[in-house]
Amino acid sequence: MDTFVQQLINGLTIGSIYALIALGYTMVYGILRLINFAHGDIYMLGAYSGYFIAHWFGFAGEPSMAGLAVTLVGSMVVAALIGMAIERFAYRPVRKYARMTTLITAIGVSLLLENLGVVIFGGAPRSFPEQLRNATYTLFGNAAISKTQLLIFGVSIALMLLLQWIVYRTKVGTAMRAVSFNLNSAKLMGINTDAIIVFTFALGSALAAAGGVLNAQYNPTIYPLMGIILGLKAFVAAVLGGIGNIPGAVLGGLLIGTAETLVVGYGQQVGIPSTYRDAVAFAILILVLLFRPAGLLGTTVQEKV
Amino acid sequence: MKRTLITLGLVTLLLTAFACERREVGGTGGTTDSGGAILVGVYGDLSGQTSSFGESTRNGAQMAIDEINAAGGINGRKVQAVVEDDQGQPQQASTVVTKLINQDKVVAIIGEVASSNSLAAAPRAQEAKVPMITPSSTNPKVTQVGDYIFRVCFTDDFQGAVAAKFAANTLKAKKAAILGDFQSDYSKGMTQYFVQEFTGAGGQIVAQQSYTQTDADFKGQLTNIRAAAPDVIFVPGYYGQVGVIAKQAKELGITAPLLGGDGWDSPKLFELGGASLDGAYMVNHYSTDDPSPAVQKFVAAYKAKYGAVPDAIAALGYDAMNVLADAIRRAGTTESAKLRDAIAATKGFAGVTGSININESRDAVKPAVVFELRDRKLVYKETIQPPGAAAPAASPATTGASPVGAASPTANANAAEGGATGSGANTNTNANTSASPAR
Numbered sequence: 048m049d050t051f052v053q054q055l056i057n058g059l060t061i062g063s064i065y066a067l068i069a070l071g072y073t074m075v076y077g078i079l080r081l082i083n084f085a086h087g088d089i090y091m092l093g094a095y096s097g098y099f100i101a102h103w104f105g106f107a108g109e110p111s112m113a114g115l116a117v118t119l120v121g122s123m124v125v126a127a128l129i130g131m132a133i134e135r136f137a138y139r140p141v142r143k144y145a146r147m148t149t150l151i152t153a154i155g156v157s158l159l160l161e162n163l164g165v166v167i168f169g170g171a172p173r174s175f176p177e178q179l180r181n182a183t184y185t186l187f188g189n190a191a192i193s194k195t196q197l198l199i200f201g202v203s204i205a206l207m208l209l210l211q212w213i214v215y216r217t218k219v220g221t222a223m224r225a226v227s228f229n230l231n232s233a234k235l236m237g238i239n240t241d242a243i244i245v246f247t248f249a250l251g252s253a254l255a256a257a258g259g260v261l262n263a264q265y266n267p268t269i270y271p272l273m274g275i276i277l278g279l280k281a282f283v284a285a286v287l288g289g290i291g292n293i294p295g296a297v298l299g300g301l302l303i304g305t306a307e308t309l310v311v312g313y314g315q316q317v318g319i320p321s322t323y324r325d326a327v328a329f330a331i332l333i334l335v336l337l338f339r340p341a342g343l344l345g346t347t348v349q350e351k352v
Numbered sequence: 353m354k355r356t357l358i359t360l361g362l363v364t365l366l367l368t369a370f371a372c373e374r375r376e377v378g379g380t381g382g383t384t385d386s387g388g389a390i391l392v393g394v395y396g397d398l399s400g401q402t403s404s405f406g407e408s409t410r411n412g413a414q415m416a417i418d419e420i421n422a423a424g425g426i427n428g429r430k431v432q433a434v435v436e437d438d439q440g441q442p443q444q445a446s447t448v449v450t451k452l453i454n455q456d457k458v459v460a461i462i463g464e465v466a467s468s469n470s471l472a473a474a475p476r477a478q479e480a481k482v483p484m485i486t487p488s489s490t491n492p493k494v495t496q497v498g499d500y501i502f503r504v505c506f507t508d509d510f511q512g513a514v515a516a517k518f519a520a521n522t523l524k525a526k527k528a529a530i531l532g533d534f535q536s537d538y539s540k541g542m543t544q545y546f547v548q549e550f551t552g553a554g555g556q557i558v559a560q561q562s563y564t565q566t567d568a569d570f571k572g573q574l575t576n577i578r579a580a581a582p583d584v585i586f587v588p589g590y591y592g593q594v595g596v597i598a599k600q601a602k603e604l605g606i607t608a609p610l611l612g613g614d615g616w617d618s619p620k621l622f623e624l625g626g627a628s629l630d631g632a633y634m635v636n637h638y639s640t641d642d643p644s645p646a647v648q649k650f651v652a653a654y655k656a657k658y659g660a661v662p663d664a665i666a667a668l669g670y671d672a673m674n675v676l677a678d679a680i681r682r683a684g685t686t687e688s689a690k691l692r693d694a695i696a697a698t699k700g701f702a703g704v705t706g707s708i709n710i711n712e713s714r715d716a717v718k719p720a721v722v723f724e725l726r727d728r729k730l731v732y733k734e735t736i737q738p739p740g741a742a743a744p745a746a747s748p749a750t751t752g753a754s755p756v757g758a759a760s761p762t763a764n765a766n767a768a769e770g771g772a773t774g775s776g777a778n779t780n781t782n783a784n785t786s787a788s789p790a791r
């Protein structure tokens with residue numbers, strides 16, 4: 048029993064990270080009908096920004112809450128700026144052409160960021176400084192939850208609530224929803240659609256950076272290609288939950304994270320080796336899409352952000 | 353449009369012709385024995401997940417080359433390294449070795465560290481009949497690729513057995529769990545020989561889990577291992593994952609010590625794992641604390657040159673280059689068949705990592721050292737001799753040829769071994785120091 052609870056905690060931790068990244072995919076898709084393949088690499092850049100901020104501002108030595116907060120917020124700001132720049136210089140110029148053009152541009156940006164990362168940061172993995180003095184709390188039996196995991200849950204939930212508030216309670220959020228309904232109508236209503244799109248990119252990128260810094264507290268290895276697999280899984284999570292749907296992305300992320308951890312935990316007993324965790328995530332996606340093509344929470348009505 | 357296509361086609365043809373032309377000109381470089389520098393190819397992971405391996409190998413080999421050149425080169429010719437980065441990917445390793453052979457016309461190749469990469473590249477060297485010496489790939493299959501492939505380190509049938517012996521005898525472990533790297537041949541080989549030896553000694557494997565190198569989270573596997581309550585956890589992986597595994601194991605409250613092999617050896621290991629690694633054990637090739645003058649001279653020179661303590665990977669890169677230089681010197685030529693025979697005849701070469709004897713399966717038979725990890729340092733525990741270890745064998749073939757060890761061929765007590773007697777999995781280890789009891 049405590050092993051099962053432990054696996055659930057493990058799964059929800061990694062699932063929270065997937066969820067944070069999946070939100071960026073889903074928001075951009077909701078607004079532009081664009082799958083932003085560079086999003087996983089923004090996650091990577093977010094982690095690297097955090098690394099450099101921590102080192103430059105002297106938070107790499109002693110773990111401290113202040114240091115963690117500065118690193119987290121700083122990397123979110125940097126990633127937001129990067130996201131805005133990518134939108135402005137890569138996607139906006141080609142937005143007026145066929146959607147396929149933008150999609151291919153996204154793949155190009157992704158490859159560009161990965162390889163720039165290798166050139167600028169070097170391909171060797173770096174070790175993200177530990178910023179939270181870690182401690183482990185025993186729940187019952189053997190089930191343990193670490194401070195890092197509590198941090199990941201806490202910050203993820205806070206950010207998701209903040210996002211929910213922005214989208215449903217603020218003027219800019221209303222504008223975002225309007226743009227996602229119909230970009231041209233929104234424009235005719237006097238909404239500065241370009242600004243809204245830029246804002247969406249900034250928001251999504253900041254969330255990805257938060258995911259990067261949080262995950263780096265859990266697994267300190269950061270390297271330029273770290274966003275490929277993680278980005279892919281977050282994308283799967285977004286599609287699973289219903290791409291374009293914000294609660295769907297969170298649900299999808301948590302589901303994928305839990306499912307793959309349970310595969311590692313119990314797969315061996317039914318003949319699925321633990322190294323099939325990725326395959327299982329994709330198999331679930333295929334199954335769900337067979338029965339619910341719009342994803343778990345997706346609707347055919349375009350009520351998407 | 354059509355004209356453009358034709359022009360493009362013509363340009364391509366011309367370029368191809370030029371490329372071929374250039375290759376023809378350099379075509380004799382590999383076998384001629386006169387003229388310019390002796391080119392030695394060095395390949396390794398300089399930008400991937402195991403990049404500290406490639407950097408250490410390159411640094412070690414380069415230091416050997418600098419010393420050789422400072423002493424007048426080999427038979428009057430300077431040595432020059434051509435370094436290639438394979439990004440730690442087997443496919444890329446094969447590509448860069450092909451490039452080293454065909455384009456750079458190197459006379460011999462040094463690399464890789466990860467066995468999977470060596471296994472991918474070795475067939476290229478074998479086909480082209482260019483001798484390849486891997487400094488630190490330990491999977492037995494590597495040198496089985498062909499008669500041009502050598503190594504200057506021990507193999508996993510020995511290393512895995514040493515780890516198992518250490519777990520069973522010194523740590524008094526009865527139950528072991530294994531967390532292996534699914535993608536690496538190194539890890540698979542280590543696991544196989546560990547299981548063989550550990551169960552042979554009456555131990556029990558209570559959990560066997562694996563991960564892939566792109567996994568970001570190991571807690572699922574570790575939770576299963578925790579549930580099996582092992583006495584020791586064998587992690588035959590590479591440092592990049594091991595550091596994180598140690599950290600996450602601590603978070604889960606696992607107290608059983610981790611045990612691993614030379615794949616752990618990197619300064620990065622401590623950056624990632626930090627204090628979580630305290631109390632873990634690792635099997636390695638040599639100890640920087642070895643008082644032998646050869647080792648101390650090497651460590652001091654390396655520190656002066658690169659500002660870091662040389663890990664075993666660097667020491668083996670250094671040894672591999674010196675073994676190669678010694679073979680070229682004895683062969684008196686860089687002609688590939690003769691060079692191969694000279695490398696194969698290496699006996700009693702006094703390297704930094706011990707006396708190197710190449711046996712009939714082209715492997716070196718050497719002792720292994722076990723360390724405890726404590727406070728970000730390797731603390732020496734014991735040395736385990738290979739099977740058939742005997743008195744130091746002084747070989748006439750290499751007398752006075754070694755640049756480092758010639759002055760003190762018997763100074764390194766750890767290097768005592770008989771050579772070509774054993775390579776099998778039936779390992780008969782004996783600790784030559786009083787091993788401290790389990791924690």
